[in-house]
Amino acid sequence: MAEAxxxxxxxxxxxxxxxxxxxxxxxxxxxxxxxxxVTFYAAGDFSLLRQAWIYLKEKDARLERTIxxxxxxxxxxxxxxxxxNPAGLQKLFGELQRQFPSLNYYDADIPIxxxxxxxxxxxxxxxxxxxxxxxxLQSIEPLSSPxxxxxxxxxxxxxxxxxxxNPAIRKPKQLHVKYGPREYSLSLDSPRLFMIGLKADxxxxxxxxILTDYGDTWLFPQLRQWxxxxxxxxxxxxxxxxxxxxxxxxxxxxxxxxxxxxxxSYLFGRWHxxxxxxxxxxxxxxxxxxxxxxxxxxxxxxxxxxxxxAGITAMQMSTALCNGVMVPVQKQQVEGTKTLAELIRADHxxxxxxxLIGLHGDVAQIDFSSMYPxxxxxxxxxxxxxxxxxxxxxxxxxxxxxxLEKRLMLKNILSDLNPRDCRVEILKARASALKWLLVVxxxxxxxxxxxxxxxxxxxAVTAMSRELMLQAKEVAEDMxxxxxHMYVDCLFVQQVGFHRHSDFTPLINAIEExxxxxxxxxxxxxxxxxLASKRDARVPVPNQYFGVFxxxxxxxxxxELRRRDxxxxxxxxxxAALEVLACANTPxxxxxxxxxxxxxxxxxxxxxxxxxxxLDELIVRQRLSRTLAGYKSPSPAAxxxxxxxxxxxxxxxxxxxxxxFARNASGVHAWELEETLAPGMLDTKRYCRLLDRAMRTVLDxxxxxxxxxxxx
Amino acid sequence: MGRTLITITQQLNETESxxxxxxxxxxxxxxxxxxxLFAAARRHIAxxxxxxxxxxxxxxxxxxxxEQSKEIAVLxxxxxxxIKKNG
Numbered sequence: 001m002a003e004a005x006x007x008x009x010x011x012x013x014x015x016x017x018x019x020x021x022x023x024x025x026x027x028x029x030x031x032x033x034x035x036x037x038v039t040f041y042a043a044g045d046f047s048l049l050r051q052a053w054i055y056l057k058e059k060d061a062r063l064e065r066t067i068x069x070x071x072x073x074x075x076x077x078x079x080x081x082x083x084x085n086p087a088g089l090q091k092l093f094g095e096l097q098r099q100f101p102s103l104n105y106y107d108a109d110i111p112i113x114x115x116x117x118x119x120x121x122x123x124x125x126x127x128x129x130x131x132x133x134x135x136x137l138q139s140i141e142p143l144s145s146p147x148x149x150x151x152x153x154x155x156x157x158x159x160x161x162x163x164x165x166n167p168a169i170r171k172p173k174q175l176h177v178k179y180g181p182r183e184y185s186l187s188l189d190s191p192r193l194f195m196i197g198l199k200a201d202x203x204x205x206x207x208x209x210i211l212t213d214y215g216d217t218w219l220f221p222q223l224r225q226w227x228x229x230x231x232x233x234x235x236x237x238x239x240x241x242x243x244x245x246x247x248x249x250x251x252x253x254x255x256x257x258x259x260x261x262x263x264x265s266y267l268f269g270r271w272h273x274x275x276x277x278x279x280x281x282x283x284x285x286x287x288x289x290x291x292x293x294x295x296x297x298x299x300x301x302x303x304x305x306x307x308x309x310a311g312i313t314a315m316q317m318s319t320a321l322c323n324g325v326m327v328p329v330q331k332q333q334v335e336g337t338k339t340l341a342e343l344i345r346a347d348h349x350x351x352x353x354x355x356l357i358g359l360h361g362d363v364a365q366i367d368f369s370s371m372y373p374x375x376x377x378x379x380x381x382x383x384x385x386x387x388x389x390x391x392x393x394x395x396x397x398x399x400x401x402x403x404l405e406k407r408l409m410l411k412n413i414l415s416d417l418n419p420r421d422c423r424v425e426i427l428k429a430r431a432s433a434l435k436w437l438l439v440v441x442x443x444x445x446x447x448x449x450x451x452x453x454x455x456x457x458x459x460a461v462t463a464m465s466r467e468l469m470l471q472a473k474e475v476a477e478d479m480x481x482x483x484x485h486m487y488v489d490c491l492f493v494q495q496v497g498f499h500r501h502s503d504f505t506p507l508i509n510a511i512e513e514x515x516x517x518x519x520x521x522x523x524x525x526x527x528x529x530x531l532a533s534k535r536d537a538r539v540p541v542p543n544q545y546f547g548v549f550x551x552x553x554x555x556x557x558x559x560e561l562r563r564r565d566x567x568x569x570x571x572x573x574x575x576a577a578l579e580v581l582a583c584a585n586t587p588x589x590x591x592x593x594x595x596x597x598x599x600x601x602x603x604x605x606x607x608x609x610x611x612x613x614x615l616d617e618l619i620v621r622q623r624l625s626r627t628l629a630g631y632k633s634p635s636p637a638a639x640x641x642x643x644x645x646x647x648x649x650x651x652x653x654x655x656x657x658x659x660x661f662a663r664n665a666s667g668v669h670a671w672e673l674e675e676t677l678a679p680g681m682l683d684t685k686r687y688c689r690l691l692d693r694a695m696r697t698v699l700d701x702x703x704x705x706x707x708x709x710x711x712x
Numbered sequence: 713m714g715r716t717l718i719t720i721t722q723q724l725n726e727t728e729s730x731x732x733x734x735x736x737x738x739x740x741x742x743x744x745x746x747x748x749l750f751a752a753a754r755r756h757i758a759x760x761x762x763x764x765x766x767x768x769x770x771x772x773x774x775x776x777x778x779e780q781s782k783e784i785a786v787l788x789x790x791x792x793x794x795i796k797k798n799g
Contacts, residue, residue: 345764347717353758466762486758538751 238269
């Protein structure tokens with residue numbers, strides 16, 4: 001019997017069990033198979049279950065009557081259906097569900113990776129020790145835990161493939177190839193030569209990860225087409241018995257906006273990530289996606305493309321599997337009955353305390369660390385425990401506890417490191433990936449389709465958070481502080497004579513003692529400006545502010561700089577203006593720097609009018625919120641899309657459009673049009689208006705001191 | 713997200729638009745003062761929300777009164793300072 005030690009690279013179902021790939025210590029890629037039975041359960045009316053039993057007798061499945069636990073209903077008499085063909089489970093379940101739709105089904109759609117890791121106690125990308133005969137796995141032993149702070153890095157072979165232009169705009173002529181320090185280009189003039197070249201590269205380099213731009217939407221579909229045309233077989237999978245798995249493009253509504261996801265191409269035995277089609281990849285990159293895969297049990301390829309919600313659901317499923325709780329296929333719990341008064345009491349979000357408008361000096365910002373998850377863990381808030389006294393630890397706190405602890409530990413390490421340390425970027429990406437899992441966990445408690453969600457538990461979390469914020473406010477006021485603003489989990493406080501970090505330590509300790517939730521000092525602002533509504537200067541707007549910390553770092557929220565639809569040019573100048581204002585040490589000095597800002601703005605406008613601003617800095621990005629036919633009066637993005645549609649492009653809701661404001665009939669010029677905008681056709685007045693608006697935001701706080709109306 | 717009831721901010725907006733015929737009939741100078749009353753209420757959205765009342769506008773009226781009392785107190789203080797200064 002042979003043995004090996006390495007990292008678990010990939011796990012997927014096949015007809016005879018499971019295939020797994022190991023990246024071994026001696027740099028080999030080991031493919032192993034193992035027998036693997038999978039079971040799902042059906043519960044409900046006994047006469048129906050009997051009929052289902054008779055129906056299944058004809059199928060390739062073993063049946064058993066047993067008792068299993070439902071999280072909400074407790075022990076249930078169920079029919080266990082076991083098959084040794086995991087790849088055929090979905091088909092078998094689908095057929096049964098169509099025949100018997102009124103039965104309750106459990107464990108039928110658990111990803112195979114989760115079943116594997118809960119059975120073997122290993123984790124994706126984790127270290128393990130395997131023993132095997134030929135290609136058959138005999139035993140697997142975990143050598144690491146997903147909660148390790150400093151996992152041994154995987155020596156991944158990464159091949160990067162990028163076309164020389166966006167294939168949606170024009171036909172690429174070359175494909176840039178990058179592998180380690182080597183970089184070269186493959187010509188796309190002759191598909192035949194290109195296919196031969198790429199095939200040779202794939203065989204020679206045998207990458208673990210193919211990182212592409214437009215791989216999902218262009219390269220892989222194109223490879224399939226060229227393969228058919230030239231007769232050259234090219235299978236980008238490491239597992240040569242498998243074709244590339246593709247999923248169709250779709251538009252969906254989530255987090256208040258329509259999002260477009262292009263078609264996707266998944267590989268077996270190696271990973272493919274398209275940087276242009278990976279939802280959160282821009283936020284935390286490969287390291288973050290790997291961290292999420294490690295803790296959630298969902299493969300890196302999927303985790304890079306899916307929302308963190310899929311990751312947290314997987315973690316809840318794993319907790320359920322490990323604790324003998326069945327995972328319902330469909331949510332069965334609905335909101336409990338409430339009187340109107342009860343609904344009014346319960347149906348609230350976090351506490352938002354309107355800020356005091358204007359400039360304030362020596363202000364401390366203090367934040368509760370991961371407030372909502374910490375509340376869920378500390379107060380045992382879970383759908384099955386809400387409203388119960390002394391309930392055992394619920395499924396949600398059990399899932400979150402290690403995640404919360406790991407993130408706090410990573411953050412502590414980060415705060416001790418020198419910002420220039422080479423580990424900082426990686427640790428930040430990992431901490432951010434974990435943060436997103438924690439953030440969505442709260443939302444999922446109240447999400448109507450979440451299997452382990454119940455709105456009452458969601459409401460319990462916000463109710464607790466409001467109470468804790470009020471406690472924090474009272475503690476601060478008792479100690480003589482003025483609370484300038486509170487926003488869900490952070491407070492801005494001020495007291496005459498308090499400006500050093502240590503001045504705020506007694507307050508932080510007192511709040512932590514009172515609430516039992518960790519709280520940290522984000523920093524002390526030299527000055528901070530809370531903004532007023534653009535419609536009525538007497539109305540404050542929450543979470544719109546900018547300020548400068550004592551170390552000179554700027555912090556801004558809710559202003560143009562943070563908005564995705566602001567042009568680079570406006571953003572650059574607004575940031576430059578803030579950097580000028582950051583020289584002010586007190587609110588009183590703020591006005592002294594306004595003339596410098598005005599000069600900066602005038603220079604910028606002059607540059608714009610004389611055509612010295614690169615056009616790509618003036619691109620506006622906006623999303624389509626509906627189909628083009630659905631617009632009564634088309635938005636600028638829709639008008640740009642119409643220009644491209646005339647040239648044969650198709651658009652779906654959620655797709656992002658880039659355009660310039662132009663002095664033509666439609667008022668816009670789509671950036672992707674082949675012809676560039678003629679000089680002099682740029683709508684400079686429109687851009688100046690955008691800049692003025694952004695400047696008003698940063699200069700409004702000193703309005704009481706200056707006659708700004710004259711300036712703009 | 714995930715709310716069943718409309719927020720206090722939305723309720724105040726609705727009340728304000730319900731009162732728009734009232735506002736329209738006021739003199740321009742009075743309209744500005746009227747808007748000020750709603751601006752005063754909006755500074756206390758959090759407190760109105762915490763009230764758990766079926767009629768949040770009652771709490772909004774209290775918030776308007778509160779801001780007015782604050783303003784009166786500030787003005788009183790200024791008058792006292794002026795009286796002291798001018799003997």
